[in-house]
Amino acid sequence: MRTSIQFGPQHPVWIEPLRLKLTMDGEIVKGVDLEAGYVHRGLEKKFEWDYNKGAYLSERVCAICTQHHSTCYCLAVEGTMAGLELPRRAAIIRTIMLELERLHSHFLAIGLTLESIGFENLFMLCFRNREQVLDVFERTTGNRVLHGINIVGGVTRNIGPEMGKEILDFCDDIEKRARDLEKMIVNSYTIKERMQGVGVMTEKMAKELGVVGPVARGSNVPYDVRHAAPYLLYKEVKVTPIVEKDGDCWARSLVRVREIFQSIDLIRQLVPLLEGTPDELFAKAKAMPEGENFARVEAPRGELFYYVRGKKSKELDRVKIRTSTYGNGLGIAPLIKGSYLADVGLITITFDPCIGCFDR
């Protein structure tokens, strides 16, 4: 006999609303129906206004990767304006902020994954470490979450030599904390047994579904926008994609753990580049946005895409956003099919779903 179970929209595993209609045969899921759109806000329509205000609006698409959204938007709009060149210092500051953002997002994702299997102690430890990153954000940008330092043409706040030293000190501190955390997670027999072999996405499947970010990299697909199509300072600071072979929940989480150390390493390389760079933060635009352009950024959850079309006035004609969670959303249903009901929460949370991004 088949029974249907409503998983969501309000479920403790996800903070945001997403509905899965599961058709069950005993304990095993036989059919999945994914329903999204509960937090649709019509942001793409709202983007058809002053392009300077759009940078603040793009931060509101997703609160976890605000810096990535606003950077991607600004890169896309800057491309449509003739004769606008981003100052080097602004590019370095943006890149540092992107890596810091990835750090705090991965701490959050790992914490929530552990919480979904009932490991609340480690969840709290992850969030304690995340708080350190948020403190750095408050020191440098003035806000903990919605930073608001990106504007079309540059950034609004500088990172001085003292702040640079502070960020380097923070890197040492957070690396020590992350090593402790890694030791606790990676060596834990219980967590490994719970997560290994659950929700396996093979390499072929990952390529067919077109998943991005840590989900793809966990399935042995070395796709990273920072490596494939470098932007900002990634042209100078080389990034090698971190790849795990197994494709299960454990591999996806391990990619995130290893990417934390990669981000810390990148920040260490980036901060010394600020020395000797002219104190120019902002380039004034001489032309209005005209023509079309797109930009790609590697957000913590994968590839983020912004398409912008200008009409030679202050208002933009069209902005299209393809968020990383939307790219990964296709992979949720095939993985759940055939798994146990108890694993549904764990499998979906290893995708690091951000429903605010998903629905826009």
Added chain:
Amino acid sequence: MLDILENILKNAVSKPYTSNYPFTPYQHFPGTRADVTFDGTKCILCQLCQRSCPAECIIIHKEETTIEYLNTQCIRCGTCVRVCPTNAISQNEVYTKPSRERLTIYTLVTNENAPIIKKRKMEAAKKAADAEGKPVPDKPEEAKK
């Protein structure tokens, strides 16, 4: 397994990491972007801040010469501070406490260099002069200049 036990023991002995929030207020770092205050003696009512505000929380009433600031709608982005030509807007580092009311703040502009106030003053002076019956030649000439 032993690592987590070590951690639990450490946590049991150490001080609590969290703070007792409503009773011990959160200490912000210097440079935090918080509320915006307007200086009525500097503002010239040019409406640049109103046009550039992403949250549309600044409304300038030119006729009443007042600035209406919707505190609860503000996103503390700092754009108005950047665009202001006379540095009449400043951002402080203290957040507003949670409140049940919409904290709308009205600021009366008293700057004599504001075009609308200047014009009104001149008109008033002209009226006064007309009432006396003796047209004052100095004032209209000043206005032309």
